[in-house]
Amino acid sequence: MRSFILSSTLTGLAAAAAAPYAQCGGSGWAGETACASGYACTVSSEWYSQCLPGTAASTTTSTKTTTLATSTTRTTSAISTPTGTAGKLKWLGVNLSVAEFGQGTYPGVWGTNFYFPNEASISTLLGQGYNVFRVAFSMERLVATQLTNTLATDYLNNLTTTVNYITGKGAYAILDPHNFGRYYDKVITDTAGFSSFWTKVATAFKANDKVIFDTNNEYHDMDQTLVLNLNQAAINAIRAAGATSQYIFAEGNSWSGAYVWNTTNDNLSQLTDSANKLVYEMHQYLDSDNSGTSDICVSATIGAERVSGATAWLRKNGKIGILGEFAGGANTQCKTAVTGLLNHLQENSDVWQGALWWAAGPWWADYIYSFEPPSGTGYINYNSLLKPYTP
Numbered sequence: 001m002r003s004f005i006l007s008s009t010l011t012g013l014a015a016a017a018a019a020p021y022a023q024c025g026g027s028g029w030a031g032e033t034a035c036a037s038g039y040a041c042t043v044s045s046e047w048y049s050q051c052l053p054g055t056a057a058s059t060t061t062s063t064k065t066t067t068l069a070t071s072t073t074r075t076t077s078a079i080s081t082p083t084g085t086a087g088k089l090k091w092l093g094v095n096l097s098v099a100e101f102g103q104g105t106y107p108g109v110w111g112t113n114f115y116f117p118n119e120a121s122i123s124t125l126l127g128q129g130y131n132v133f134r135v136a137f138s139m140e141r142l143v144a145t146q147l148t149n150t151l152a153t154d155y156l157n158n159l160t161t162t163v164n165y166i167t168g169k170g171a172y173a174i175l176d177p178h179n180f181g182r183y184y185d186k187v188i189t190d191t192a193g194f195s196s197f198w199t200k201v202a203t204a205f206k207a208n209d210k211v212i213f214d215t216n217n218e219y220h221d222m223d224q225t226l227v228l229n230l231n232q233a234a235i236n237a238i239r240a241a242g243a244t245s246q247y248i249f250a251e252g253n254s255w256s257g258a259y260v261w262n263t264t265n266d267n268l269s270q271l272t273d274s275a276n277k278l279v280y281e282m283h284q285y286l287d288s289d290n291s292g293t294s295d296i297c298v299s300a301t302i303g304a305e306r307v308s309g310a311t312a313w314l315r316k317n318g319k320i321g322i323l324g325e326f327a328g329g330a331n332t333q334c335k336t337a338v339t340g341l342l343n344h345l346q347e348n349s350d351v352w353q354g355a356l357w358w359a360a361g362p363w364w365a366d367y368i369y370s371f372e373p374p375s376g377t378g379y380i381n382y383n384s385l386l387k388p389y390t391p
């Protein structure tokens with residue numbers, strides 16, 4: 001919302017310079033390198049520099065302050081210190097969802113039931129400043145029939161191609177077995193089999209320190225001690241395989257919902273990691289049933305409200321977290337709620353490391369949250385809102 005207002009306000013001023021929040025530099029950039037008045041060309045990575053609020057042009061600052069009725073002190077400080085790291089997130093990114101499509105059809109047919117993320121789209125998103133991508137895949141396609149079997153070469157190769165493309169550009173790739181704590185639709189109770197799965201996956205990726213291991217997507221309706229034990233088995237297997245430099249993301253029961261984390265997943269505070277690089281991954285949508293199936297957000301303040309209990313839980317337990325999935329509909333109320341959510345995460349960046357929009361992928365078509373460039377509904381409506389939060 002803020003960018004839309006600023007852009008239209010500044011259109012006349014910006015004729016000979018890059019617009020607010022536009023790209024102004026980076027590897028291979030041949031376009032405009034000067035920014036509109038009030039904005040400074042700021043390096044966010046080797047491949048992307050962006051016009052961020054910089055020099056104190058009074059018009060700009062007052063426009064921003066006035067229009068952002070819901071803004072917080074964080075926003076104000078970002079105006080005066082746009083390149084500072086205080087209150088900055090480590091990661092801001094996007095879920096890439098398509099290799100797990102065709103759930104229930106295994107192995108399924110490449111190009112019909114499932115596919116892999118589009119490198120050109122990832123490249124566009126990298127260019128916008130996003131530095132983490134959660135790559136969903138299906139356990140049944142990577143290890144067929146039983147968890148102790150070997151990895152399926154073709155699917156592994158295709159997955160590795162996507163992962164290497166992302167990490168080769170300097171971003172992080174999260175390996176996300178999108179399985180809900182289930183294998184062939186049955187709750188995984190075999191912790192030894194789960195260990196075996198993770199030993200093989202970690203062995204395949206242990207040389208790549210920009211890979212992040214996400215133990216499983218959205219455990220739900222499972223015994224809580226089992227969720228604890230599966231997470232611990234995964235962590236132990238990954239470290240024992242020699243993958244000691246990478247982050248591990250642990251998810252929880254109740255679909256990893258941030259709004260109930262402090263009660264449902266309290267015992268996950270017991271998880272231990274010999275490498276001390278464990279991050280708690282929670283998910284949060286802003287619709288009435290927390291499911292992310294509606295484009296209506298229940299209020300303009302619901303974003304920060306739904307994660308505040310989790311923020312307190314992380315701090316009380318001395319843990320760090322990431323919001324692995326969030327989104328909002330293409331409307332003003334949701335945009336304000338998402339802005340409030342991201343401001344909350346940034347203000348609490350001592351415990352929150354980042355956030356990932358759900359979701360991009362070539363097969364989302366007109367899905368309400370599609371972040372697939374160039375025409376996904378979420379991408380069109382939220383890219384400029386999200387960009388200022390990129391690291």
Ligand SMILES: *[C@@H]1O[C@H](CO)[C@@H](O)[C@H](O)[C@H]1NC(C)=O
Binds near residue numbers: 110154155158
């Ligand atoms: C892997 O990708 C290739 C195309 O690059 C495709 O022909 C093949 O079917 C895919 N296999 C799997 C298992 O994903």
Ligand SMILES: *[C@@H]1O[C@H](CO)[C@@H](O)[C@H](O)[C@H]1NC(C)=O
Binds near residue numbers: 263266
């Ligand atoms: C995990 O949490 C559940 C629910 O709070 C509790 O009943 C169970 O005892 C906990 N398990 C362990 C090992 O602490």
Ligand SMILES: *[C@@H]1O[C@H](CO)[C@@H](O)[C@H](O)[C@H]1NC(C)=O
Binds near residue numbers: 305309
């Ligand atoms: C959990 O967080 C909610 C806010 O989301 C808060 O109202 C509640 O008191 C917290 N419960 C515990 C046990 O900390």
Ligand SMILES: CC(=O)N[C@H]1CO[C@H](CO)[C@@H](O)[C@@H]1O
Binds near residue numbers: 293325358369
């Ligand atoms: C909005 C949306 O599609 N959310 C989905 C995110 O992914 C989880 C796991 O696949 C689903 O449960 C949500 O419905």
